Amino acid sequence: MTVLPFEKNLRIAGMQKSSTLDFPGCLSAVLFFAGCNYNCYYCHNRDILNNPPILPIEPVLAFLQKRRGLLDGVVLSGGEASLQGGLYAFARGLKELGYRVKLDTNGSRPAVLRTLLNDGLVDFAAVDYKAPLSMYDAICGEGALGGAGLFETFGMLRDSGIAYEARVTMIPQITEKKLAEMAESLPRLERFVLQLYRPVFAGENGRLRILEADAPDAGRPYVPGELHDLAVAVRYAQPNVSVRL
Numbered sequence: 001m002t003v004l005p006f007e008k009n010l011r012i013a014g015m016q017k018s019s020t021l022d023f024p025g026c027l028s029a030v031l032f033f034a035g036c037n038y039n040c041y042y043c044h045n046r047d048i049l050n051n052p053p054i055l056p057i058e059p060v061l062a063f064l065q066k067r068r069g070l071l072d073g074v075v076l077s078g079g080e081a082s083l084q085g086g087l088y089a090f091a092r093g094l095k096e097l098g099y100r101v102k103l104d105t106n107g108s109r110p111a112v113l114r115t116l117l118n119d120g121l122v123d124f125a126a127v128d129y130k131a132p133l134s135m136y137d138a139i140c141g142e143g144a145l146g147g148a149g150l151f152e153t154f155g156m157l158r159d160s161g162i163a164y165e166a167r168v169t170m171i172p173q174i175t176e177k178k179l180a181e182m183a184e185s186l187p188r189l190e191r192f193v194l195q196l197y198r199p200v201f202a203g204e205n206g207r208l209r210i211l212e213a214d215a216p217d218a219g220r221p222y223v224p225g226e227l228h229d230l231a232v233a234v235r236y237a238q239p240n241v242s243v244r245l
Contacts, residue, residue: 012032012060013055014032015031015055017063023100027071029064029073029074031076031077032045033077034054034078034079035049036106037106037143037144038144045078048079073099073123073124076090076104080109081103088112088115100124101121101122101124102126103124105125105127105128106127107147107153108153109149113125113157117157125163127166128167129186130144130169131147131171131173132178132181135173154186163191164189164190166191166193167195168192168194169195170194172197176234179194179234184237188238189240190240192240194241197221
């Protein structure tokens with residue numbers, strides 16, 4: 001596999017060897033890259049954000065080589081995959097192996113995405129649309145820079161011709177009015193997805209606490225029926241809205 005010499009900058013903190021859910025229409029492996037420039041209070045992968053154990057690259061590459069022809073695709077997720085210095089070479093190597101490549105991203109690094117798109121190294125992109133831009137720093141930390149790069153990323157994907165989706169994790173702070181603001185801020189997409197938010201728990205002194213207790217304006221999580229009602233409410237702006245539980 002030609003990508004092996006280029007992998008010194010990759011920090012893979014986890015791998016799911018098989019998934020039918022993460023890449024629409026593809027049986028895929030999912031790679032979780034360490035580190036993120038956001039600090040979303042509700043992140044389910046918080047354990048890989050700051051100096052987690054890193055998987056040796058050789059077994060990962062050996063697995064992907066062995067599974068070529070059996071798996072359809074590879075999902076590059078995180079953390080934030082676009083922060084990885086060896087991402088371009090890795091995506092190129094995956095394509096050379098015959099894999100379809102999906103990128104999960106917060107949309108903050110459009111220059112990285114542009115390079116991948118220009119060389120046909122991404123087949124599907126999922127962009128996490130966190131909140132209205134005015135809420136980004138409160139929800140995602142100062143590193144979010146008010147959602148800088150997000151709309152440039154969506155515009156680039158719209159012009160690219162590849163399949164992509166906007167994903168909104170429905171945290172309690174996103175009211176129907178705020179969701180409508182988000183839905184109206186984008187042109188009509190083929191995929192606008194509302195994801196069920198599940199509270200994140202962390203151990204503390206032998207007991208569990210809800211991380212959201214420290215979050216701004218924390219409230220009761222939505223239940224599935226409410227997500228379906230919210231999807232109906234914003235269908236005027238995003239007719240292809242769907243709910244992912």
